[in-house]
Amino acid sequence: MxxxxxxxxxxxxxxxxxxxxxxxxxxxxxxxxxxxxxxxxxxxxxxxxxxxxxxxxxxxxxxxxxxxxxxxxxxxxxxxxxxxxxxxxxxxxxxxxxxxxxxxxxxxxxxxxxxxxxxxxxxxxxxxxxxxxxxxxxxxxxxxxxxxxxxxxxxxxxxxxxxxxxxxxxxxxRPVYRAALQEFLRGLDLDEDTRRRIDINPLRVLDDKREAVQKQLTGAPMMRDHxxxxxxxxxxxxxxxxxxxxxxxxxxxxxxxxxxxxxxxxxxxxxxxxxxxxxxxxxxxxxxxxxxxxxxxxxxxxxxxxxxxxxxxxxxxGVELQLPASTQVFTVPLGEEARRTLFGVVTELRRAGIATDFAYGGKGLKNAMKSANRSGARYAIVAGERDLAEGAVQLKDLQSGEQAPVALGEIVAELRRKLA
The missing domain is CATH 3.30.930.10 (Bira Bifunctional Protein; Domain 2)
Structure with missing residues (x-):
């Protein structure tokens, strides 16, 4: 089908x-x-x-x-x-x-x-x-x-x-000009459709893009003279x-x-x-x-x-507009607990005015990071169970590749500062 x-x-x-x-x-x-x-x-x-x-x-x-x-x-x-x-x-x-x-x-x-x-x-x-x-x-x-x-x-x-x-x-x-233009146009060699237009709206004939018509319009009366x-x-x-x-x-x-x-x-x-x-x-x-x-x-x-x-x-x-990134931060949870926690972080970041996306569908780390790169985001937040046990997440700069742990409670403020 x-x-x-x-x-x-x-x-x-x-x-x-x-x-x-x-x-x-x-x-x-x-x-x-x-x-x-x-x-x-x-x-x-x-x-x-x-x-x-x-x-x-x-x-x-x-x-x-x-x-x-x-x-x-x-x-x-x-x-x-x-x-x-x-x-x-x-x-x-x-x-x-x-x-x-x-x-x-x-x-x-x-x-x-x-x-x-x-x-x-x-x-x-x-x-x-x-x-x-x-x-x-x-x-x-x-x-x-x-x-x-x-x-x-x-x-x-x-x-x-x-x-x-x-x-x-x-x-x-305009009526005086219209009459002068009509008189001029009636003397030209025009097809039936264009001739009909002379009676209804002669100004439109001036707008005709066909070369055969434009050639004949040389010397046509102009509105500016009337x-x-x-x-x-x-x-x-x-x-x-x-x-x-x-x-x-x-x-x-x-x-x-x-x-x-x-x-x-x-x-x-x-x-x-x-x-x-x-x-x-x-x-x-x-x-x-x-x-x-x-x-x-x-x-x-x-x-x-x-x-x-x-x-x-x-x-x-060749002008390329500087468009704001549709995604600034991409979050990658590893494991079920991280999924619940990071989904809460995503909502918090969005409410703070930061464009944020999430690795949906339970992707592994490699695939999720590919999605992060494709999204155009500047930063990725990655967290597994060990990170969360220490009350932290990993913040990765996707441009430089640098990565450092940030306390879970401070991640929103840290990203706000970095993206300001």
């Missing part, structure tokens, strides 16, 4: 690799926690309508990539393909915007699902850390979020990432704040991102060591999303950083 395997396009995270993922998740969220963002967790599935309205009916995410299901009661649900729409829905439902302190700052971490052609760095189940600042229109907020992402990447030791920046205008200036004075001033302030904070960026007039809800500031972090799946994170301002999903006008900005892609970027740069 064959064993079950993880579904196509997914993966299991298992030790020791999972430790790196946990460390990356912590590093990406640490700057957010220092900046007043509170943690939010939403269901793994939502109403299909939330994403159709919020992410955009014409996007690949909604048309091709969502996992949808119909419940026994007839409700149409979708596994969440992204985080923003869910977080904004949760904030509106809980009336967080009415508590008086805007913006509402939230961060989240979790799994997201898209039915895509699996390849390295692009999975059907992937992990993100995200942040949303809801209910304020302020260039300083856009700059804050970008700076927090930059600081998170740098704290991991990443160096070779680039920040791409653009403005997509607002409801005043920005109204208010959007120009807003974008200039974001750029000035980033520059003052020492954040380098590249202006990318073609950057649109794959979601319909973005307005004004839009940005992407790319890493050139990742091949075609070079985006490691991104986001932007989405001032109209709240109204799209039935809420009041709440200008907001946010981002999502890919945990999987960040791990790949670290590998591409």
């Amino acid at each position: 064959s064993t079950f395997k993880a579904p196509k396009g997914t993966y299991d995270l298992i030790p020791p690799v999972s430790e790196t993922f946990l460390a990356v998740r912590d590093a990406l969220s640490a700057p957010l926690r220092r900046a007043g963002y509170g943690y939010v967790e939403t269901p793994g599935f939502e109403s299909v309508e939330l994403f159709a309205r919020g992410v955009g009916e014409s996007t690949d995410i909604v048309t091709k990539e969502m996992y949808t299901l119909t419940t026994k009661g007839g409700d149409e649900l979708a596994l969440r393909p992204e985080g923003t729409a869910s977080v904004l829905r949760a904030a509106l439902e809980a009336s967080l915007h009415k508590a008086g302190n805007l913006p509402v700052k939230l961060w989240y971490s979790g799994s997201y699902y898209r039915y895509e052609r699996p390849q390295k760095g692009r999975y059907r189940h992937f992990s993100q850390v995200g942040a949303e600042a809801i209910g304020a229109e302020d260039p300083a907020l856009d700059a804050e979020l970008i700076i927090l992402a930059v600081d998170a990447y740098k704290s991991l030791g990443l160096r070779n990432f680039r920040l791409l920046l653009n403005s997509l205008g607002d409801k005043e200036c 920005l109204c004075e208010a959007c120009k001033a807003y974008h200039e302030q974001v750029r000035e704040l980033l520059t003052a904070a020492g954040v380098e960026f590249e202006d990318d007039p073609k950057l649109v991102r794959g979601l319909d809800y973005y307005t004004r500031t839009t940005f992407e972090f790319v890493h050139d060591g990742l091949g075609s799946q070079s985006a490691v994170g991104g986001g932007g301002r989405y001032d109209g999303l709240s109204e799209m999903i039935g809420g009041p006008e709440l200008p907001s900005v946010g981002w999502a950083l890919g945990v999987d892609r960040t791990v790949l970027a670290l590998e591409a740069e």
Whole structure:
């Protein structure tokens, strides 16, 4: 009988690799926690309508990539393909915007699902850390979020990432640009699917990665030439704040991102060591999303950083994270009395905050010491009946090989001192 395997396009995270993922998740969220963002967790599935309205009916995410299901009661649900729409829905439902302190700052971490052609760095189940600042229109907020992402990447030791920046205008200036772009695109030689996109969301055509399409886009009208004075001033302030904070960026007039809800500031972090799946994170301002999903006008900005892609970027740069040892002390009992006594010591050490493991299964000394070495522990405690009769245990330094007896009553204090 064959064993079950993880579904196509997914993966299991298992030790020791999972430790790196946990460390990356912590590093990406640490700057957010220092900046007043509170943690939010939403269901793994939502109403299909939330994403159709919020992410955009014409996007690949909604048309091709969502996992949808119909419940026994007839409700149409979708596994969440992204985080923003869910977080904004949760904030509106809980009336967080009415508590008086805007913006509402939230961060989240979790799994997201898209039915895509699996390849390295692009999975059907992937992990993100995200942040949303809801209910304020302020260039300083856009700059804050970008700076927090930059600081998170740098704290991991990443160096070779680039920040791409653009403005997509607002409801005043975007319609004029949209019309100019549509007119330009209708004159090109495009396939039926892409032609349909011209009517629904022409900006997405700029994002088309196919060379045959990109070649024809030379000379396409750019949003930056159509920005109204208010959007120009807003974008200039974001750029000035980033520059003052020492954040380098590249202006990318073609950057649109794959979601319909973005307005004004839009940005992407790319890493050139990742091949075609070079985006490691991104986001932007989405001032109209709240109204799209039935809420009041709440200008907001946010981002999502890919945990999987960040791990790949670290590998591409050869960065090895300094992870704390999962086991610091390994205990090896020889005989039944030692087993009972040392199991008590293990519990005491753990309660004292020392990561400790035990030679389970009644292994002999040789096998137990092999397990101790494999565990990565710095110290081993070995005790047999003779040691216990003398009220002592043997403490072995697994790096130097030195071993010395320590009184049983003093072992916890001694290890605390040595590991401090």
